[in-house]
Amino acid sequence: MTSPQQEDALSLAEKQPAGNVGRMKILIIEDDLEAAVYLTKAFREAGIVADHASDGESGLFMGSENTYDVIVIDRMLPRRDGLSVISELRRKGIHTPVLILSALGQVDDRVTGLRAGGDDYLPKPYAFSELLARVEVLGRRKGTPDQDVVYRVGDLELDRLSHEVRRGGKEIPLQPREFRLLEYLMKNAGQVVTRTMLLENVWDYHFDPQTNVIDVHVSRLRSKIEKDFSQPLLKTIRGAGYMIKDEG
Amino acid sequence: MSRFWVLFKSTAVRLSALYILLFAICAATLVFYVTAMSERLLSGQIRDAVAQEVTQVQRAYDAGGMNLLLRTMERRARQPGANLYLIAGPSGDILAGNVASVQPGVFEEQGWTSVPFSYQRYTDSGVVGHTAIANIFVLDNGLRVLIGRDLGEPERFRVLVRQALMIALAIMGLGAIIIWFGIGRNALKRIDRMSDAGKKIMAGDLSQRLPVGGSGDEFDRLSVSLNNMLERIEKLNEGLRQVSDNIAHDLKTPLTRLRNKAADALDIEDGEVRRSALEGIISESDQLIRTFNALLMISRVEAGSVAAEMSPIELSAIVADSAELYEPVADEAGMALNSEIEPGIEIQGNRELIGQAIFNLLDNAIKYSADTECAGSVSVKLRRRPDGICLSVADHGPGVPPGRREDVLKRFVRLDESRSKPGTGLGLSLVEAIMELHGGTLELSDTEPGNAERPGLTVSMVFPARPA
Numbered sequence: 153m154t155s156p157q158q159e160d161a162l163s164l165a166e167k168q169p170a171g172n173v174g175r176m177k178i179l180i181i182e183d184d185l186e187a188a189v190y191l192t193k194a195f196r197e198a199g200i201v202a203d204h205a206s207d208g209e210s211g212l213f214m215g216s217e218n219t220y221d222v223i224v225i226d227r228m229l230p231r232r233d234g235l236s237v238i239s240e241l242r243r244k245g246i247h248t249p250v251l252i253l254s255a256l257g258q259v260d261d262r263v264t265g266l267r268a269g270g271d272d273y274l275p276k277p278y279a280f281s282e283l284l285a286r287v288e289v290l291g292r293r294k295g296t297p298d299q300d301v302v303y304r305v306g307d308l309e310l311d312r313l314s315h316e317v318r319r320g321g322k323e324i325p326l327q328p329r330e331f332r333l334l335e336y337l338m339k340n341a342g343q344v345v346t347r348t349m350l351l352e353n354v355w356d357y358h359f360d361p362q363t364n365v366i367d368v369h370v371s372r373l374r375s376k377i378e379k380d381f382s383q384p385l386l387k388t389i390r391g392a393g394y395m396i397k398d399e400g
Numbered sequence: 401m402s403r404f405w406v407l408f409k410s411t412a413v414r415l416s417a418l419y420i421l422l423f424a425i426c427a428a429t430l431v432f433y434v435t436a437m438s439e440r441l442l443s444g445q446i447r448d449a450v451a452q453e454v455t456q457v458q459r460a461y462d463a464g465g466m467n468l469l470l471r472t473m474e475r476r477a478r479q480p481g482a483n484l485y486l487i488a489g490p491s492g493d494i495l496a497g498n499v500a501s502v503q504p505g506v507f508e509e510q511g512w513t514s515v516p517f518s519y520q521r522y523t524d525s526g527v528v529g530h531t532a533i534a535n536i537f538v539l540d541n542g543l544r545v546l547i548g549r550d551l552g553e554p555e556r557f558r559v560l561v562r563q564a565l566m567i568a569l570a571i572m573g574l575g576a577i578i579i580w581f582g583i584g585r586n587a588l589k590r591i592d593r594m595s596d597a598g599k600k601i602m603a604g605d606l607s608q609r610l611p612v613g614g615s616g617d618e619f620d621r622l623s624v625s626l627n628n629m630l631e632r633i634e635k636l637n638e639g640l641r642q643v644s645d646n647i648a649h650d651l652k653t654p655l656t657r658l659r660n661k662a663a664d665a666l667d668i669e670d671g672e673v674r675r676s677a678l679e680g681i682i683s684e685s686d687q688l689i690r691t692f693n694a695l696l697m698i699s700r701v702e703a704g705s706v707a708a709e710m711s712p713i714e715l716s717a718i719v720a721d722s723a724e725l726y727e728p729v730a731d732e733a734g735m736a737l738n739s740e741i742e743p744g745i746e747i748q749g750n751r752e753l754i755g756q757a758i759f760n761l762l763d764n765a766i767k768y769s770a771d772t773e774c775a776g777s778v779s780v781k782l783r784r785r786p787d788g789i790c791l792s793v794a795d796h797g798p799g800v801p802p803g804r805r806e807d808v809l810k811r812f813v814r815l816d817e818s819r820s821k822p823g824t825g826l827g828l829s830l831v832e833a834i835m836e837l838h839g840g841t842l843e844l845s846d847t848e849p850g851n852a853e854r855p856g857l858t859v860s861m862v863f864p865a866r867p868a
Contacts, residue, residue: 263709277689279682329724355725357755359697360690363763368728391682 176291177201179218181211181225181237182253191224194280200287208232215241220248221291224283227254227265235268242269249290253278262358273358281392285344292343303338306398308377308385310338319377329354330373337386337396346393370394416580420573427572431565435558442554446533447512453483453547454535461539469545470496484519484532484548495543498522507544510536516551531555590619594626606634639810646812647695650825651688658684694826701753701833713754715745715863719782719791722758726766733770736777737762745782745789747863749838757834760827761793761859769797769856776856785862788840792860794847799855805844831861839864 178195180202182188188204195202203218205211208229215223215237223241227234238250252270254261262273272286303310307320315331317324326334336353337345347366351357374386387395453476461469473485477498486497492507503517516531534548593611600608609630610623661681668674723739730737747754758780765778776796783790800808809832812825828842835842840863847856 275693277692279686279689281682355721357759358752359756360693361759363729363767365725365729365759365763368732369725372728391679391686 175201176221178222178224178287179203179215179220181205183207183229198284208237212237212240216244216246222287223248223250225250225252227252238269251286251290282346282348285346285393288343289340305338305341305385305396310335324376333369333373341396344389344392344395420576424573427569431562435562438561439554439558446549450535450547450549484534486546488544490542606637650812654684654688694830698830698833701837709750710748712746713749713751715747716741716743716782718755719780722762723780726762730766730778733766738777738779741782742784747789753834757831760831764827765793765795769795788865789863790860792858794858796847796854796856799846799857800844835861
């Protein structure tokens with residue numbers, strides 16, 4: 153076991169909002185035991201309870217018998233293929249959000265994974281921070297149907313119908329892309345969103361942007377929504393991504 | 401002997417044996433047909449001659465009775481090479497003629513003898529047999545007259561023709577065998593040489609090539625195409641070796657650095673400092689993961705496994721999006737990003753991959769021309785060209801000397817030896833692989849040819865024009 157000090161250093165948990173949706177409970181279906189142990193531990197440090205199943209059949213059983221917020225599933229599993237587990241769950245009327253982990257390619261396999269009923273797709277190798285951010289977004293998505301017309305974070309307001317952004321009653325003019333960026337951040341307020349997630353959801357490209365493209369866009373947006381205001385809203389989470397949150 | 405069997409196993413020799421057999425059958429049939437026909441022709445002529453004489457003799461008998469008949473026959477019998485003339489009594493005993501004896505029973509027939517019969521001449525000693533055919537007719541006084549012709553001549557002719565044909569056939573057959581054996585052996589030798597070369601290649605010497613005779617025949621064509629294949633394999637193999645060398649080298653360095661950083665972090669007492677050290681380790685590992693992802697991506701694109709996801713995509717929109725995405729990045733670097741995009745250009749492709757390729761080019765253009773003192777601008781152009789659709793990204797940086805253009809497309813090759821700029825060295829390799837997948841090409845050229853100081857680099861992705 154690592155010492156508490158080291159755990160602290162490794163953990164991203166303390167940067168995360170502790171339990172604003174209660175304690176999340178997830179199921180990890182992964183046949184690589186070492187990876188599973190690491191994931192379970194890392195999720196626990198992030199305040200998420202994680203069960204583990206080591207093959208497709210037991211994964212399907214656990215997923216059908218218990219209620220989870222998110223299921224993280226490896227695509228290639230013994231006894232039952234990951235995609236077939238997902239289709240079977242969906243057939244049984246279980247709509248728990250599923251995140252597929254795969255060592256397979258990122259372009260076409262992603263599409264097949266999502267077609268099979270998966271909600272998100274993360275190619276291996278991945279950074280844990282990326283997985284954590286995606287799991288948290290998926291877990292929260294389940295609770296709140298996306299029906300709000302106006303998103304609010306502190307004194308910042310975004311109207312999804314009129315495409316207007318106001319802060320403290322003052323309108324902030326944004327480019328269409330900046331609007332979508334802010335919309336996605338605010339939709340997931342209090343959650344870490346990674347650069348890859350932003351590229352996926354705002355620009356609709358599904359790969360690792362490699363460089364600081366996203367950072368530049370975020371910092372432009374930040375300067376627009378934080379200029380003339382003392383209270384910062386848009387935070388950079390080192391090693392992970394961004395989060396919009398009212399800490400006032 | 402075993403050599404013979406090996407030879408016989410070769411297709412050429414087996415085929416030739418079959419040819420020879422067929423040829424022999426045809427030739428034999430021909431010989432028999434020719435001799436039979438000529439025999440028939442000759443015997444026809446003989447019968448005609450005999451029949452003519454029979455008429456003449458009968459006419460003589462009618463005109464001058466027995467007397468004239470005998471005189472006519474005597475005169476004719478005395479001529480050199482005379483025919484057979486016989487007069488026999490009603491019981492078949494010979495009364496007169498130029499023949500000593502005939503096969504018994506000949507006189508029982510009338511008209512043409514059904515089969516050739518044997519006879520003896522007066523000059524014959526011993527049992528030398530002659531054969532003849534004859535026409536026999538009966539006079540009104542009961543005497544039988546036989547006029548016939550010896551068959552020796554046509555028989556000799558038949559034997560002669562048959563012999564000549566047989567000899568010719570034998571010579572032809574022998575010639576065919578020699579020629580085919582020669583060819584078969586030659587073919588066998590060449591195949592042996594090819595399989596020897598093949599064995600050497602299998603043993604690992606990929607530089608070996610199959611022998612090419614230079615005659616341009618089937619063997620040469622086979623050798624040439626196999627050699628081309630070997631060339632390709634050797635090139636791929638070489639590429640693979642180089643890539644694994646590079647991977648080993650390029651991954652060893654950051655892994656070592658990572659390990660050292662982790663070891664250092666163990667000794668740090670201060671929590672804050674240690675946290676930042678560990679964060680450094682994480683970002684270092686992220687970079688490694690990126691490299692791996694890029695490598696995987698390239699090999700997947702090269703394997704063509706993403707080809708299934710091709711669909712009509714609007715290139716103009718993708719380029720416009722990319723320009724919009726990178727405009728702030730260029731701005732941050734103190735440059736302008738100009739775009740000239742011809743609207744409405746569609747291609748068959750994979751949006752993700754094309755997007756990634758454009759991102760990589762824009763990224764490179766901004767990265768490598770940013771810190772030069774008069775950075776200038778980066779421009780993106782999308783336009784139709786006669787030879788296809790050209791998407792180019794031009795910068796005003798230091799450029800790539802013509803001699804190194806091929807190198808920069810290779811995996812892990814970076815002109816910046818010090819590796820002072822972040823990057824995996826895989827960007828252009830990926831772009832090239834993506835272009836290959838789309839049936840297009842990647843062209844590298846100077847943005848400002850002639851500007852020796854800062855020629856800049858223009859990278860053009862040229863897609864084949866879509867058939868209308």
